Amino acid sequence: MHHPVAAEKFIQDTPRVNWHNKAVWYVREKRDKAAQDIPEWEQLRDYASAIKTDTISKLDKYLIEFEQRAIENGIKIHWAKDADTHNKIVHGILDTHQSRLVVKSKSMLTEECGLNPYLEAKGIEVVDTDLGERVIQFAKEDPSHIVMPAIHKKKEEIGELFYEHLETEKGNDDPNYLTEAARHHLRKKFLKADAAITGVNFAIAETGGFVVVTNEGNADMGVNLTPLHIASMGIEKIIPKAEHLGVFLRLLARSATGQPITTYTSHFHKPREGAQLHVVIVDNGRSRQLGQEDFRRSLHCIRCGACMNTCPVYRRSGGHSYGYSVPGPIGSILSPNMDPEKHASLPFASTLCGSCSAVCPVKIDVDKQLYKWRQVITEKGFAPNKKTLTIRLGKFAFSHPLTFRIFGSLSRKAGRIFPKKLLNTFFTKWTTGRDLPDLPKKSFRDWYLKNGIDSHD
Amino acid sequence: MVLIPMTDREQILNTIGANKPEEAQPFIMPTVQKEKGVTIEKQFIQMVGHVGGVCIRQHSKQISDMITVRYPHAKKIYSCTKEISSIGFNSENISNPIDLNGVDLAVLQGCFGVAENGAIWISEEEMMHRVLPYIAEHLVILLDHNSIVANMHDAYEQIDLTQVPYGTFISGPSKTADIEQTLVMGAQGPRSHMVILTD
Structure with a gap:
């Protein structure tokens, strides 16, 4: 999916874009307030970054340690090198237990792997139990945000969906x-379910357990009512020690929604009596990302979504325009590792303002990585033709001073002769919603030759 | 020669081994100055309110009466504390957790509270059934007022996760803001959350 094309659909409805922008920015402001309440906030970000740097430098060791302790705790461990293997493993476990109805709490990894459609094709009913996820499941859409999956939906639309699927009163869109x-x-679904699937927020190497956070309590409701709990985790979810949770949990909810902590922060170390607990450890391109020096820090991500809320492009183009399970700035540096051709336009969907890096709780250099991905994508020949051509022309002009001067002089003349409307058609993308500035009469070089040396004295 | 295909586990660990950067320094958690006493209790009470709950101080002897007054419609009360006895429920009869659906009020003993976010740590031992804190319509947590710590760093000093099969921090009632950012209490779990600080 080409980001500018996909975004065009979203930006056609200006009042809606403004509404979306405001809704998402509101969450950013709540994050600021929560962060400012903690005097040692910046220190915590440093700690979190240092913990993650250590973690990914010994990722194999910590994963083995986690596996060993988890097995001792009675947890069954599975390894999946890619999305397909992950889906097969999950289906295999469900099949063994003859599970027909599965309640699921939010997991971006299972979105990345396309687990829901896979299981549904095998005849298993999958119910997303997070309210926002259930909404988009009814709407047959993908999440547009990793923390607030239905942030793009208006309450009137949700009212309509519920009227259709849950027989609520027509026209009633009161959130309560x-x-x-x-x-x-x-x-009703929870009480009838045969199994529960959750994600993993943090897996602790030294104790062989993991943490799942929710506000609704839907993860805990599901896993504590059913005889089978399957948790899917990316290899980067590991943290070395339990005490590190103190650092991450202070950062996560404040960065995500401005809450001091989520309502429920649950620690799973042993299966419930009479129940089974499985963890599927998934790679799916992450170990490859680890090998790229410029991009490995993207594996620090704890999926708080703060970079989305602050991003001027995300706020105005919506999550669906990215065409990847994780949208926004972080998704734009994760997705090219999965498929640089398919996601070629995403690192360009940024102003490089750096706001994402400024709010990131684990200090990922998101904007720098966006910039570096642009180089990689252009070198691979995946950059949009228009961009490559413009850059080539630019390169030629900037390295040939005479050509540069002729080009400059011609453009300034054109600016005086032709009406702006006509000129705008040459820069269609750029001039949508804005105008070309007035062109100066002479170049800086001419001005400098005349005035520069004198005024220096 | 017979080639034995590598398992996914081997493949993943091998790739990580080949791709990981130079070993970084392990992170040593610095000791943070601890606050104690009245300030953190005050902050805790305030934070429980901030996250949508209610926090009050009550003598142990009066708790039972107070709950009758506060929850006049609670027909099925399931308590795991010595101060309150279960009403309308015979705890021994619950072998399947789905039988707990319909509990009006659950009363649990909290292990300790965290001042910075109003969270209370509850382990499986205090829940009796893991689903109880989530499935009840309303939740009351009793907490010794001396057991409040300042922040999450202190909190993890109190817990040995190797000894807790399942445990959770609870901060306020079940909530959602998934419909146009409007905060609604009682999304899936308890609709209200009351913390009673005891002497």
Whole structure:
């Protein structure tokens, strides 16, 4: 998916873009307030970054340690090198238990792997139990944000979806009423479910357990009512020690939504009596990313979504324009590792303002990586033709002073002779919503030759 | 020669081994100055309110009466504390957790509270059934007022995760803001959350 093309659809509805921009920015402001309440905030970011740097430098050792302790705890461990293997493993476990109805809490990894459609094709009913996820499941859409999956939906649309799927009153779009309806609907599913699938926020090497956080309590409700819990984790979810949770949990919810902590922060170390607990450890390109010096720090990510909330491009183009399970700045540096051709336009979907790096709780240099991916993508020949051509022309002009002067002089003349409307058609993307500035009468070089030396004295 | 295909585990670990950077220094957690006493209790009470709960101080003897007054409609009360006894529920009869659906009020003993975020640590031992804190319509947590720590660093000093099969921090009632950022309490779990600080 080409980002500018996909975004064009979204930006056609200006009031909606403004509404989306405002809604997402509001979350960024809540994050700022929460961060400012912690005097040692910057120190915590340094700690988190140092922990992750250590973690990924010994990732194999920590994964083995986690596996060993988890097995001792009675957890069954599976390894999946890619999305397909992950889906097969999960289906295999469900099949053994003859599970027909699965309740699922939010997991971006399972979105990345396309688990839901895979299981549905095998005849298993998958119910996303996070309210926002259930909404987009009804709408047959993908999440547009990793923390607030239905942030792009208006309450009127959700009311309509619930009228259709949950038989709520037509036209009733009161969030309290709709949430209550979803609660009743989902409670029935929880009580009937055969198995529960969750993600993993943090897996602790030294103790062989993991942490899952939610605000709704849907993860815990699912896994504590059903006899089978499957948790999927990316290899980068490991942290070395339990005490490190103190650092990450202070950062995560504050960065994500401005809450001091999520409502529920659950620690799973042993299966419930009479139940089974499986963890699927998934690579899916992460170990390859680890080998790229410029990009390995993207594996620090704890999926808080702060970089999305602050990004001027994300706020105005919407999550779906990215065409990847993780949208926004972080998704734009993760996705090219998966497929540089398919996601070639994403590192260009940025102003390189650096706001993402400024809010990142684990100090990923997101903007620098975006810039570096542009080089890689252009070298591989995946950059959009227009961009490559413009850059080539630019390169030629800048390295040939005479050509540069002629070009400059011609453009300034054109600016005086032709109306702006006509000129704008040459820069269609850039001039959508803005105008070309007035062109100066003479170049800086001419001015400098005349005035520069004198005024220096 | 017979080639034995590598397992996914071997493949992943081998690639990591080949691709990982030079070993970084392990992170040594610095010791943070601890705050104690009245300030953190005050902060805790304030934070429980901030996250959508209620926090009050009560003498142990009066808790039972107070709950009757506060929750007049609670027909099924499931308690794991010595101060309150279960009403309308015979705890021994619950072997399947789905039988807990319909509990009006759960009363649990919290292990300790965290001032910076109003969270309370509850381990499996205090829950009796893992699903209880989530499935009940309303939740009351009793907490010794001396057991509040300042922040999450202190919190993890209190817990030995190797000894806790399942444990959770709970901060406020179940909530969601998934519909146009409107905060709604009682998304899936308890609709209300009350913390009673005991002497």
